[in-house]
Amino acid sequence: MSLDLSVVIPLYNEEESLPELVEWIERVCTEHKLSHEIIMIDDGSTDDSWKVVEELARDHQSVKGIKFQRNYGKSPALHEGFKAAMGNVVITMDADLQDSPDEIPELYSMIMTDGYDLVSGWKKVRYDNAVTKNLPSKLYNGVNRRLTGIKLHDMNCGLKSYKRKVVKSIEVYGEMHRFIPVLAKYAGFKKIGEKVVQHRPRKYGSSKFGWERFINGFLDLLSIQFVSRFGKKPMHLFGALGSFTFLLGFFFTASLIIDKIRLGADFGITNKPAFYLSLLAMMMGTLFFLTGFIAELITRNAADRNVYLMDEKIGWEN
Incomplete structure (x- = not known):
């Protein structure tokens, strides 16, 4: 009943x-x-x-x-x-x-x-x-x-x-x-x-x-x-952030390389702050991707999140 x-x-x-x-x-x-x-x-x-x-x-x-x-x-x-x-x-x-x-x-x-x-x-x-x-x-x-x-x-x-x-x-x-x-x-x-x-x-x-x-x-x-x-799809967030950040850094790096080819020896890539910012963006994008993969693994293996120790229970035999 x-x-x-x-x-x-x-x-x-x-x-x-x-x-x-x-x-x-x-x-x-x-x-x-x-x-x-x-x-x-x-x-x-x-x-x-x-x-x-x-x-x-x-x-x-x-x-x-x-x-x-x-x-x-x-x-x-x-x-x-x-x-x-x-x-x-x-x-x-x-x-x-x-x-x-x-x-x-x-x-x-x-x-x-x-x-x-x-x-x-x-x-x-x-x-x-x-x-x-x-x-x-x-x-x-x-x-x-x-x-x-x-x-x-x-x-x-x-x-x-x-x-x-x-x-x-x-x-x-x-x-x-x-x-x-x-x-x-x-x-x-x-x-x-x-x-x-x-x-x-x-x-x-x-x-x-x-x-x-x-x-x-x-x-x-x-x-x-x-x-x-x-929570069930962390890669959707970290993957999107990683893609955006990596591509941003990649395109800035590519533009610097193109300027180097066009201007020749007069253009120093490593003298430009944008070069280091671009490398940082690509590294951050990669880290976001790795974070997404790790989060996916954790999500699939967190079966004991709600396990609590108890001393006693009473009244359940009724």
Whole structure:
């Protein structure tokens, strides 16, 4: 029997919020008659989060847990959660209770009834610090919209719903969880929607993210643009650059040789800066070609990019 819903929750040092979060999800899913599983991925917590997950798995048949041996980050946690998810719809949310489980029924309906491939939450009213989080987030999302063409106000919102096929078709690695809608778009899923969701004040603990996420986020966006377009065909980029650069240097060198033949001994090729620039261009073109070949070899032999060490798993026998 297939499940209606998988709720994937990456967590790091959130022991206080987990019982309340699970009870809330259980209540909402029961009220709306949604068969479900709750997959909690402990990303190497240093508090008692895993003990709490073990207790919740004993008390609730729907709860399943994965524990990383160390802290890998949110993207690897989501990757493992997506691999394990069995529901027709997959919903992700943060473990800190700032995402409301009351949003689950409508997010589920937008996938199953309205036919969206992916629905991203939009925290239109936020309770974060306006200077350190809200303003940078608006600038960050504005750049994302312009570069990717995906008209979302809050691409990095942790509360999202997906068609199961989407999470099984994309690969979330590094810090690419910020750009899952971009990954989905490049995988061929075009119907991407948005829903205004409630953003709740943080009840326990403190934020795990700082200013560096915006710098890293911009670099990751450039990476994903490159990987999405040329990840499977790197020679198309490096070969084009190599051809252009090599031919530019070749034609300049040829013109200098022609001038030497035409003007004779009065024309010294090696005295011209253009001669050395031409040689440099030809060498750079050759290097671009070699880079393309090496990248092609790496692309075909990177089978273990998403292998992560785990200590334990619980709840999968149910």
